[in-house]
Amino acid sequence: MKKTILSLALTTVFGLMAFANPIDGEKKEIKTSESKIVWKAYKVGGGHEGTIGLKSGALEFDGDQLVGGEFVVDMTTITNTDMTGEYKGKLEGHLKSDDFFSTASNPTAALVFTNVEQNEGGLYDVTGDLTIKGITKSIRFDLSIDGTKATASLKVDRTKYDVKYGSSLIGTAKDKLIYDEFDLVVDLQM
Template sequence: MKTLKYFSLAIFASFVMVSCAQKPQSDNAEVSEAQEVEEVSASAGTYGLDLSQSELMWNGFKPTGQHYGTIAIEDGAIAVENDEVVGGSFTVNLNEIDVQDLEGEDRDKLTGHLKSKDFFHVEQYPTAKFVITDVNSYSGTTASTEENDNMAVKVNDEEVSEYKLENPTHMVTGNLSMRDTTLSITFPAQINITNDQVTAEAKFNIDRTKWNVSYNDEGDPVRVAKDKFIYNTVNIGFDITANKGNQPQAPASEKTDG
């Protein structure tokens, strides 16, 4: 997988756990120790990410509400062989985190806090990385919620479909690196491959504290009693498009004439 480094979902970064409403009912990413990354065959085709059509979304929650936004995908590519994804990598620029539910001074304040040591600590860790290690057909099973009851809470005791991926086709496994911590995550995704393009979509929950993002976590008994904590659960979503043989394309907002 030398040609495809750093598939940053962070997603992840997604990990913007400053949030606020009860946690969403969604598929929970299975987390384990980092896995070995195998080198992709030289015969695999490379599909460069089109950044103008690719987006990573985050939702964070606490008992009184939620915050949501996006994080810019900096670069990435997907490797395909025999009409199957066999590798890939993405890098997320955590300096480009965006809060979309606030405006003005409140938006600037929250954005600054997310970049601080309490959350992403972007001065020391400016990017998050995700590298694919395995992709399999979806079998109808996902990570169990029984292992972590905190990840299984529904919004107002009802499942909210907007946080859950419909009709997944594959299970994706990869190493997520953030704040000097690398762990393997597995989550459902919907992947479509044509001769010239790959599209992929995913929605899943992740526990931010596993990557040492523990500000106001729900294990603090004082904050739990006062209902002032932030849920450990963060909902991550991404919608990406990659084109065969292309280098990652800059977003339209960054392109200039001439």
């Protein structure tokens, strides 16, 4: 009888410990040097594109299912890839200035997943908190995982992050040249 009571007590204690301390998912670090973030901005009559460096990142899995992720982007690395020479340098300097991303005072941006819903075939609906210039807003996007590669495309409204230079929301007609939304195309290697 004493053995039965002791067995029940131990089973209860270990069972409660399992619920109190759930097993953390496996974090897979992103290979930053092999990953790529491309930005694409649009304006009346054209647009520009370039890259931004990933400082750190990880995706979290429970078994083979994605359950979380967090990333830090080095905004000081923002470059333009569709221009050369003097105009390329001027655009990059302007993007780093207070008119756009204020990289001297805000050298990083961040994304933290807050909800992940699995669809079929390695596709996920992701909601996350995106922080740019110290301002955090929720964003939703689709993410695909195929083996050790993850890809996503995000559409970001820059005005939500106090990036309003040339926005259609402010200024006169001649200043309404740059569209408020820009794209981020992300290819991650784990």
